[in-house]
Amino acid sequence: MTTPGMPIGSPLPDPAAGQGGLDQPAVTESAAEVHVATKLEETSGPGQTEVLRVEDLTVSFPTDDGLVRAVRGVSYAVHEREVLGIVGESGSGKSVSSMAVMGLLPKSARIAGKILYRGDDLLKKSPKQQRALRGKKIAMIFQDPMTALNPVYSIGDQLAEAVLSHEIMPRKQALARAEDMLALVGIPQPKKRLDNYPHEFSGGMRQRAMIAMAVINNPDVIIADEPTTALDVTVQAQILETLVQVKDEVNAAIVLITHDLGVVAGMAHRVLVMYAGKPVEIAETDRIFYQPRMPYTAGLLGSIPALESGGSGSRLRPIVGTPPSLINLPKGCPFSPRCPLATDVCHESEPALEPTDELGHVAACHHWDQLADVDDPTVFFRTESEAV
Amino acid sequence: MSDPTTPGPGPVPAAAAAADVQGMTVVARTQAQMVRRRFFRHRAAMGGLIALLLIVLLAFSSIGFANVPGWWDKDYWSIATVENGGRPTLSVIPTWLGGSGVHLGEHPFGQDNVGKDYFALTMRGVQQSITIAFIVGIVGTVIGTLVGATAGYFRGRVEAVLMRFTDVMITIPLLVVAAVLGRRYGDSGIVVLGLVIGLVTWTNLARLVRGEFLALREKEFVEAARAAGTSARRIIVKHMLPNIIGVIIVSATLAVAAAILLEAALSFLGFGVRDPDTSLGRLISLYQSAFSTRPWLFWFPGVFIIAIALSVNFIGDGLRDAFDPRQNRVRD
Amino acid sequence: MLVFIVRRVIVSFFILLAATFVMYLLTANAGNPLGDLQESRAPNREALIEARIRLLNLDTPAPLRYFIWLKGAAGCLAPFVFECDLGQSVQGQDVSALLGVAFTQTLQLVIAATVLAMILGITVGIVTALRQYSGLDYTVTFSAFLFFSLPIFWVAVLLKEYGAIRFNDWLGDPTVPIGVAVVLGVVSGLFWMIVISGDRTRRLTTFAAAFVASAGALWLLSETQWFADPGLGVVVIAVTAVGLAFLTTALVAGFTYRNVLYAALASAGVGIVCHFALDSVLDDPSAMIIVLLALVTVAVGVGLGYALGGLQRRQAIQAAVLTGLGTGALLFLDRLLGAWDTYSDRVSGRVIATIGARTPNFQGTFWEEGLDRATHLILPTIAIVLISFATYTRYTRSSMLEVLNQDYVRTARSKGLAERGVVVKHAFRNAMIPITTLMAFDFAGVLSGAVITENVFGWTGLGKLFTDALTRVDPNPVMGFFLIAGAAAVVFNMLADIAYAFLDPRIRLS
């Protein structure tokens, strides 16, 4: 699936363009860690080498009201140049799991599991070793470019600092690199812009600067946490395009966190859907959009306005209800209170992430086969009158 | 088939507005509950509140006030013979611990050099100090809120005049202007003294309230109210002030704490409460040189000032945390 | 920027003008300046009253009288062109002359104390913010609340009694009994345990180490009669200077790249060498020489940093200069303590003073006179520091917490910047913006803050001038005091605005 240049407005990947890099998925032993091995047909397609693997990551926060179990067993792997999309409702633990990878969680957080960067467990490393990787091998782009840059230092200063945090070199040299990076992310007159302060940049330019900062040390993994949510629509597309270009330039993998299925459709090779701190479905992007095997995913698809797949109008069909409290999780499937397919077994036992009808497609649902039986899985989320 | 005109799951605008109004009041109530809960959980603030209430109770019930008699049989003006060097008779160590038992005795806090009962004197001091501090706090808060709200709401020339006036008043150091006023009004009784000092302690709050109002003014609900033709007074009182009540209450509390110390300082310098009346600051001032011979004359009023100021400061801190919990949390 | 400053100056001027008018009316209303004469029985009462009415222009109504006062005061703006005339006191003294004398006293009293309170308060505030909810944080928070609930005059009385009278008594025979040494050791152990914090073993070792070190040191100092003739000695100076070098390096650069440390150590080394080399120069120097030496220190620091800094030249210069100045201060302190012995004899053992700014008619070497000032300053300084320190810690703490919560701090961490850089460069730099305002306000209020301190400690500064005049109902000195205090308030508020604009680029441009 070649992503750059794809119009972001259309939520679904163009099937014709999509097949390039992603055929022949292979499955590893553990279903929860499925990844897609790919042929290196295109430079932008994912490579073979696994750069980041997260295994059974759990994060909880002790609070006054009890233990908040924000992440409850997340596993995934990303390869060189691969884009892994992580989607899920607000509060599903997307940011917390990626902050855990960055080692940026507050001290109060209790973290368990493994975070393997090229095979080394980051959680076993000393703070100093973690710091050496942070920003150098694993970089992060944040949601709000308006607040993510320090208002009192110039853009050049802040970019150079990213270099100087990992290498001692004359400032001039670091600034030169910063200038190159600004040029790379498409900021005109980069030399002049180095001396600007963040408030002299527009939102889109700041996010470009953030991207420049993230890639300045040639990282292997870039975690982009909702990089376009705070920007207006026209700028979003440009920023995503820049992100993909830059990724190819430095051969990095991207973990792209977003609410926006449209963004995922346009960019990601694979998608991980999170619900209540757990991955509930992992598959390659096309499968997620056309053959979801988890009702929650189907519900998300049903709430995309432009998705015209059941003949009904373009009415929003939000999933009713709210996500469960992460302090007192109910027994059984966390989605069961909101799930139209829920049965007794759903209220009793929480489904594990298991293989479905296609290699490399895993889902956590007792009744995934019911979704496989219908043409349009979003049908379960329609109101009566619509579903006729 | 679905009919886009029938009210489906999507709410119609009127219903939305109604739901919104309801939602807002619900939010407001839970907000107040949250504030209360956070305040009651704040241990230092609760300690402060209890201590303050106890001190007030003790001071006003012991020697009485106005024409209401108290349970303590001595007054703070009668001169008597000095017994046992005026030493305090208060004892808190029980006999079984080798002390002289728990009792108040004839003069629990001792006597001053002319034999006045020092407990009664101290209680009188507490009464006066607290009264002045509360008057100052209330007057300053009311004026500050009025000035700030008017300036922030009306903007334009009104704001310019009011804020320039505030700038002028802020230039005069509080202690200086309070001393000058105290020199003039110190012997007119504590109510007058409290009022005039209150007249000059509103400046910081005025700036604060104005800032908050400038921000609130742009909010939708204020614009909506204005568009609906609601009167300015009603918008200010009903819609805007409740939103910044936290700022005002916290500031008022801290103003009371500051006023306790200000009154003490003025009386100490001789520009506050005058003879024959007394206050805690005046007692310390009178007996500071007696420290090496009769230290209790110095300790008791001092301990009460500190206890009151500390209690009020803790209450203020608890209120601030309760209204703005964000201030005390950090991600890392 | 220039337009901004000029506009600010003009506005400030008019604000001050209006404030003097308000103040003039209030002062005129504060009491009856003829009161004492009207009650007197002097045979020439009428004449005296007449004379005072003329002296103070009392026959003119107050609002008009203000303009007479203003005309004279206007002369103070351009002191060499016009005569500065702030009127006369009831005794007929020239107010501008009175103010001149008092002003220097007050400055001496408040400047050191205020600067010290700022440095201490800001440092402690930062540390407590970084260690939120630790034992240290709770302890400091409680102490801060206690301190700003303390009436300064009350503290002052205690300080006089225990810090001066009884301390001086003790100096007559300065031995620390073993029991006291143990108790102080426990106190010090608890203190360090709170400061260091950590898990239980770490705390216990900290406690034990601090206890042994403090109690032992006290015992040793007592045995060697150190308190009778204190001093630092070259070993202590050298060790402290090297410690300083490490500390400044840790603050400005960290240790990954050694050149900064080398520069700082070299700077400390040069300082220690100077201890011997400048021996004779420092026997009885003049203030001029000290200032010169400080300048030389800065220059040497810059040179060392430049030469040894390598790729981190800027940081190396900072570290070297700071270390150099710190070492210099140590040497200064050592010399000052060197004069202790003779000074103590000359003031018959009453070393710590309770009253006044200097021992009357005291003359001696630079160090003896310096020590004389220091021993007079110490108690009022402690009193002032105790109280404004609390404000600074609380303010800095909350400002730091606010900033540490900001997204850009998270960004700085995500780059892999070392925690030191995150705190010093990103968090502190931003937290300083509101703190600067507080500092300016504090300096603005410093003069009026001195009113109480001066009264308690018997300093004849501006504050004392003010209260005395107000008690006597003597309007011109009151106005003179206010002119200075008000001008200070206006000027420092203005400086706060300008500093704000410099610190915050968002304001700088608009």
Ligand SMILES: Nc1ncnc2c1ncn2[C@@H]1O[C@H](COP(=O)(O)OP(=O)(O)OP(=O)(O)O)[C@@H](O)[C@H]1O
């Ligand atoms: N420091 C913390 N202490 C307590 N709970 C926390 C903390 N940080 C996050 N959480 C909780 O963890 C849960 C997951 O948060 P997270 O930020 O990962 O959600 P998200 O999926 O990124 O949502 P969004 O789309 O809104 O960014 C939330 O319920 C949040 O309240």
Ligand code: SF4
């Ligand atoms: S397990 Fe049951 S409740 Fe959960 S998603 Fe599947 S069908 Fe719905």
Ligand SMILES: [Mg+2]
């Ligand atoms: Mg998030």
